[in-house]
Amino acid sequence: MIRGRLEEVRERMRQAAERAGRDPREIRLVAVSKTQPAEVIEAGLAAGLTLIGENRVQEVEEKFPRLNLPEGAFHFIGHLQSNKVKKLMDHCPVLIHSVDSVKIARKIAQYAPPEGQPVLLEVNTSGEESKFGLAPERVETVAQEISGIEGIRLMGLMTIGALTEDRERIRGCFHLLRELRDHVRALGLPGVRMDELSMGMTHDFQIAIEEGSTIVRIGTGVFGPRRPRQ
Numbered sequence: 001m002i003r004g005r006l007e008e009v010r011e012r013m014r015q016a017a018e019r020a021g022r023d024p025r026e027i028r029l030v031a032v033s034k035t036q037p038a039e040v041i042e043a044g045l046a047a048g049l050t051l052i053g054e055n056r057v058q059e060v061e062e063k064f065p066r067l068n069l070p071e072g073a074f075h076f077i078g079h080l081q082s083n084k085v086k087k088l089m090d091h092c093p094v095l096i097h098s099v100d101s102v103k104i105a106r107k108i109a110q111y112a113p114p115e116g117q118p119v120l121l122e123v124n125t126s127g128e129e130s131k132f133g134l135a136p137e138r139v140e141t142v143a144q145e146i147s148g149i150e151g152i153r154l155m156g157l158m159t160i161g162a163l164t165e166d167r168e169r170i171r172g173c174f175h176l177l178r179e180l181r182d183h184v185r186a187l188g189l190p191g192v193r194m195d196e197l198s199m200g201m202t203h204d205f206q207i208a209i210e211e212g213s214t215i216v217r218i219g220t221g222v223f224g225p226r227r228p229r230q
């Protein structure tokens with residue numbers, strides 16, 4: 001089951017990359033395993049998944065001890081509260097996609113590995129009130145402040161596209177994220193790389209790839225429908 005879905009997702013990623021004249025190898029797939037039990041994640045790893053995304057620290061704590069997750073596989077993609085940061089850092093995420101304040105970056109820095117913790121800034125590109133993330137106009141300031149924090153390595157930006165059937169509105173969110181990324185990159189802040197664009201989920205990853213995504217976060221497309229939370 002997972003194997004077939006994974007092949008299909010990879011094929012669709014490849015086609016979208018080709019349409020955009022991009023090398024498909026520039027785009028990484030983070031398989032989002034939230035609500036899926038440990039056995040399903042193991043099956044996914046056996047089927048060839050290399051990167052696993054989770055969005056709740058509590059779920060990570062419950063599942064990961066029962067898993068044999070390879071080093072460098074874990075991406076954290078969910079909203080992060082200060083009081084959960086230490087617990088998260090115990091599980092050594094290779095990338096935290098969802099930093100949305102200087103405060104949370106400072107907290108992460110306290111527990112960062114010697115080489116620094118790679119992070120992305122989450123941006124609310126749709127303006128939807130239910131969404132986390134920085135307002136687009138705050139990205140530059142926050143990137144500047146974060147670039148001064150030792151222990152934090154800012155690698156790029158992340159967003160969730162607008163929740164709509166309107167493909168062009170979704171595209172607009174991704175296009176904006178890319179413009180913001182290019183803008184911050186051009187500032188040449190010390191210690192800031194800004195190469196990554198984490199955008200695209202099951203229903204919109206092709207649009208995201210066309211707009212320059214370097215990391216797609218795909219849950220149901222790889223694992224099937226989400227399980228009810230315990």
Ligand SMILES: *Cc1c(COP(=O)(O)O)cnc(C)c1O
Nearest residue numbers: 032055077201202217218219220
């Ligand atoms: C759940 C989730 C995804 C994956 O969603 P699907 O629609 O299942 O692909 C991606 N990003 C974030 C931040 C998520 O919480």
